[in-house]
Amino acid sequence: xxxxxxxxxxxxxxxxxxxxxxxxxxxxxxxxxxxxxxxxxxxxxxxxxxxxxxxxxxxxxxxxxxxxxxxxxxxxxxxxxxxxxxxxxxxxxxxxxxxx
Amino acid sequence: xxxxxxxxxxxxxxxxxxxxxxxxxxxxxxxxxxxxxxxxxxxxxxxxxxxxxxxxxxxxxxxxxxxxxxxxxxxxxxxxxxxxxxxxxxxxxxxxxxxxxxxxxxxxxxxxxxxxxxxxxxxxxxxxxxxxxxxxxxxxxxxxxxxxxxxxxxxxxxxxxxxxxxxxxxx
Numbered sequence: 001x002x003x004x005x006x007x008x009x010x011x012x013x014x015x016x017x018x019x020x021x022x023x024x025x026x027x028x029x030x031x032x033x034x035x036x037x038x039x040x041x042x043x044x045x046x047x048x049x050x051x052x053x054x055x056x057x058x059x060x061x062x063x064x065x066x067x068x069x070x071x072x073x074x075x076x077x078x079x080x081x082x083x084x085x086x087x088x089x090x091x092x093x094x095x096x097x098x099x100x
Numbered sequence: 101x102x103x104x105x106x107x108x109x110x111x112x113x114x115x116x117x118x119x120x121x122x123x124x125x126x127x128x129x130x131x132x133x134x135x136x137x138x139x140x141x142x143x144x145x146x147x148x149x150x151x152x153x154x155x156x157x158x159x160x161x162x163x164x165x166x167x168x169x170x171x172x173x174x175x176x177x178x179x180x181x182x183x184x185x186x187x188x189x190x191x192x193x194x195x196x197x198x199x200x201x202x203x204x205x206x207x208x209x210x211x212x213x214x215x216x217x218x219x220x221x222x223x224x225x226x227x228x229x230x231x232x233x234x235x236x237x238x239x240x241x242x243x244x245x246x247x248x249x250x251x252x253x254x255x256x257x258x259x260x261x262x263x264x265x266x267x268x269x270x271x
Binding site: 001002005006007008009010011012013014015016017018019020021022023024025026027029030032033034036037040043044045047048050051054055056057058059060062063064066067068069070071072073074075077078079080081082084085090 | 102103110114117118120121124126129130133136137140144146147148149151152155156159160163167168172174175190195198199201202203205206209210213214227230233236240241252255256258259260262263264266269
């Protein structure tokens with residue numbers, strides 16, 4: 001029998017993996033991907049708890065989280081392109097040029 | 101049977117997520133993440149949430165990840181070690197403290213999330229019908245959450261304009 005705890009622990013694990021990715025990687029695209037992993041961990045929690053409570057609200061929140069993730073990816077990648085055009089690099093070190 | 105399917109998909113998800121952060125080529129990271137999203141959609145199906153599963157495949161794996169792939173190919177994103185802008189590797193202190201923080205987060209999240217006891221997710225067939233009903237999702241989305249839904253469209257518009265302005269050559 002799969003219990004709620006199984007899903008919640010998997011989700012905590014995914015969130016921790018996303019955190020490690022943000023700290024260890026030096027590529028701005030991989031950083032954005034790590035953020036996507038964390039968002040998905042939260043999505044899994046919403047769906048699992050929504051199923052446990054027998055309500056569709058969990059899936060509706062997931063829908064909104066996906067919308068926010070799409071907006072975040074669009075703006076984040078536009079920033080990446082703008083900065084790459086400026087410095088020919090994807091390293092977060094190059095983002096110091098944001099300090100005027 | 102269910103539990104073995106869960107462990108299989110959980111293994112794929114965790115393995116693919118480790119693959120995303122574990123190696124240095126952005127292209128491979130994106131492909132690993134698509135694999136992870138596919139397995140996650142399978143878990144959603146197990147949770148009687150076909151709407152979330154289909155949205156996961158179409159929106160996440162289909163749209164957002166293709167956007168990432170476009171950018172990786174457009175910028176010809178190099179191997180992380182070949183990046184001329186990377187001044188120094190991540191200091192060991194940052195690596196260790198980052199891993200420690202993530203470990204703490206994992207322990208704390210697990211503790212906090214499992215306070216609800218050990219109930220089975222699949223309780224009865226009746227609630228499975230109400231949860232998996234797309235009809236019910238549509239009704240709730242356009243009545244109770246109608247305002248949030250409209251605000252979402254504004255958010256998308258703002259993101260679209262922001263992306264165009266940021267990526268334009270001359271502002």
